[in-house]
Amino acid sequence: MRIKMIKAIFKKEMIDILRDKKTLFMGIVLPIILYPVLMILMTQILSASMNNIERQDINIAFDKNPSSNLISAIEDYSDDETGKINIIESKDYKKELEDGLIDAYIEVKENDKLEDYSIYINSSKENSMTVVDKLEEILDEYKVNITEAKLESEGLNINEVLNPIVYKTVDVAKTEEIAGFFLGQILPVILIIGILLGAIYPAIDSMAGEKERGTLETLFTLPITNLELVMGKYMAVSFCAIVTAILNILSILLTLGFLLASGGMVEGISMGSFDAGQLIIPLIITLICVCLFAMVISAVSMCVCSLAKSFKDAQNYITPVMFLVLIPSYVSMIPNIKLNGITAIIPVVNISLLIKSVLSFNANISLVAMVFISNFTFVILAVILLSKMFNSEEILFGSSRSFSFLEKRSNIKKGTMPSISDGIILYAFGLVLLIYVGSLIQLKFGMAGIAMTQVMIIGLPLLFAYYIKSDFKKVFSLNLPKVKHIFGAISLWIGTYVVVMIITQILLYLFPHSMEVVEGLNDALFIKDNLILNILIVAGMPAICEEMFFRGFLLSSFKNSKKSYKGAIIFTGILFGFMHMDFIRMIPTGLLGISFAYAVCKTNSIYISMFMHFLNNGFAVVVSHFANNLEQTEVATTSVGMSIGQVLIYLVVGLVFIFIGSRLFKDKNRPSEGKSI
Template identity: 60%
Template structure:
């Protein structure tokens, strides 16, 4: 790779980026103006709003003539120094006939019903929480009543000649906050700042990525670049450096803008006190700021590569904006983790993309710096950068991706214009999966909650009807689409042996996930309840084993896999189709603990249908897999279930010897099963490709 060529491409791309006013606005103007407006102007607006609220009059109605002393306390607020709610407005006493109607029409803020009961006076406060400043009015009345009660206690004790201090306050206590002002400020910033920085960097990377990829296609200059005597890697690196530089510049401006805003807040007296940031030593925030810059710059490099990968699929600027929206959502959601109190940076979260950046910034702002965890975050993000750039360079080597005219989904075409025997494309598979996921969440969850096991059967019916109706509409050949072919005995035997090894593997993985995330054990328990929803085991087998084995396989190993492998029959494309189908199968199960195990199962089942050419193989093994789970739950004390206890691993104190035996057993079973599957299936693979 020639550095001079890369440098020239970098310059060319930077000039193109800087010509776009929208990109300049997102890179420079937004970071410089956004944070001062949010933090300074926002605080002042809230302060003025609160001030105007507490200066408003409060209108109160009573069911009887109120006690004069209580009214004086309410109006004068004698305990103002200790009061958490200062009522500076006037308290007006209003007479009403119907207090409910008066509260509804906001004629009064509260209605107090005074009753004499058991030689005590009971004050009942009626309010309408949907109207007016409910909390302020209630707090004001409670404080006034507490003060009135204290006055009555003092008078009664004085009459009896008793010492209030000795009787009612035999002990004194106070809390002392030892946190430094810098730590308090870091705690506040640590929750909000990571999210703001992630979003700022995301916006700074997206627009340059769209311009250098989709924008170049739309202008028709990308083809010209490929005619030059330069390699694809040089072109990729030049473009990537330009996008990364833009994103890193945005990241630096984000941190600089926030830093300068913090300096302004600290030096502006009253505003700093309002935010709880008085007397902060800015020098103590230098290390957190430097670490934040390093982290956010690495994150900018990752986002740049991912954004370029996504934008390379688009054919126009508008398409790229549509494609990048899901990426924004996928990045934004994990960045919220900094706002969750109990989630901290540890060995697991330090390798999760986006999450590790948010939690690392939060931890350094809280002055919790673990060198090992910081190193893991930096190393993992460097690894993500390398992987992203490698993926990007692979995509640049594909003319189908850069210049191909991908087939739009067939549902847009009139049925009369579709040729008989047509097969779905990738867009059809993604469309059907999206529709299925939406129906599962919005319809399936409701019918399952209302009808139990019957609802589960209805959900499975929806899952199988979707691909069948879609295939009918586009006039597909059902036999070819769904791989309908009787399997050989060796296909069933080989598939079962492979499944045995995979079954052990996914059980170990599930146990490891439960060990890492013990708080999600309820998911396993809820799943077991679902599997044993009926006392009749035959009904359980029908609804939880037979129906999913048929319906889910037709949906995924039938329609979705056929759609993904239809565009290209190369080995790499088939492998991608198998993995993608399996992962989508895992995500359809939604529960966090089930995504990884079911994705692995999905990949294995998809490989079975590819290798054997028959959907009946994964159908049967899917049925066997679910049946084992049902029988294990129904007969926990059986000898078979007790035997399965051998695959349990205590990850708190793991038995290394037992773990090695299990790994060896997995390898042997998978190897033997694949060997059996390979016998006589070489010609079948060629037949499938045709």
């Protein structure tokens, strides 16, 4: 790999990027202008709005005439700065509260010589909370006046009775720690947004833009290697993302400094007690984190954009990536989630929590190192994936079909195989139906709803395959397996099940609160004292319906060549785990999905994965049924009391069974088709 060539490609890409006005605006102009304008204007507007609400007059009504002392307290509270409180008559207080004619209605009751006040408001009105605060202050003052008058009449010392103790709260946090805590809440989200904006448009231009202009083919004719071309483009996109992130940081810090100097928007922070030098090291660590993360996002964005054929396609492809990155970034705003050994290796989440912990002066050196190592690993993996994609002419220049459901059925050739886009759209459509329709019918009809959901799952791929005139035998791998494949399936399932149970126990040990989710799922899935119905609905139907969806249509859509079948196995397994939408089950279910897909690819028979799926679910049903009660089953199957030695023994046993099962399958990537039904 020649550095000189990489520099030449880098220079060429930077010139192209800087010529694009949209990229310049999103990467440079937007962070410099947007944050100061938004933060300063919003702060001023918010302050002005609050002052305006405070100065507005308030109209209140009583159900009967209040005492003269209370009227005096109300009149004493009213002034020009807080607004006047007017007492008016009311006939229908509910309607008047809704129409805004009165702001509060007070009902007075006398109970054992006590005055009982009920304040009625309409919380949908903007000033409702301000009204409540003012009335509560008035009533508190009125209560104190009555108490003092009674104590004086009894000849008691007012101060000794009302204030027998004195206390105060002393905040030992330094000003820079308060500022760091405040920055740690909002800075990660803003930085990740800035990195996305800085990486996405250069990535689109360097990949899809090159294809659309027809210049990518020219670059491949130059006397340079694909790796040199990839690294040059990657460095240019990463550089833009890093520069954008740095500009975001500077813009935010300068804006906060201006707000702080002009009065501050964070209570308890003043310029006089603020030591900015204490934030230098945290900001340097934050900057390093941002640079690593920018490199990861740049590589991922380039990988996604390399699949697009035009600028418009790339924008459509990159949108899901933006959501997948933005949603985890909000974890910095969740109080109870902190940086630990688990969150330190989760992409996006680790960066967000690290920035929060560093700026709050709560960072652990080992966790910081773990975040650095994990993100550096992600960078290497993403670059390797990007280089692999650049070596594939099918990915860069292939003319694969787009979503065929948009085509007229009469224009589709008979025997059409589903494309990757078909699989993605089908999965997305199935996921949406499962969330919005499946969950509702399961809550409404219980076990019958689960059965209806399974019918919906199998109906989608069958209808889609019929519409695009696919060969059902080929798409769904409807081939009879050999006898040795049955034994191989049993061995592979046993090994996978052992590994999955070990992983499940580790997850339950790390996240003990997830046990409640497991208990809830067991209660929801199984009908007590009805073994046959449980086997049919919980084991039989998913074994057929889910396998036709995932190891049938979806696997075929991703498995288009011998080179890609391994990726198809992993990807469909991940999607299978994600569709279960439960954190504690995603990884174990994903591994089971990978095992099922591997069996189908090796035997070219979906009946093998159906058999393994039935074994897995049926085993759980039988164990749950014959246990003394559900709680004993859970303790027996999910307790985390094994030693490290036992875990290693079980792991070795599981891997041995997996090896035996794989050896019993055909040792070819594309085995010959067996007999069809």
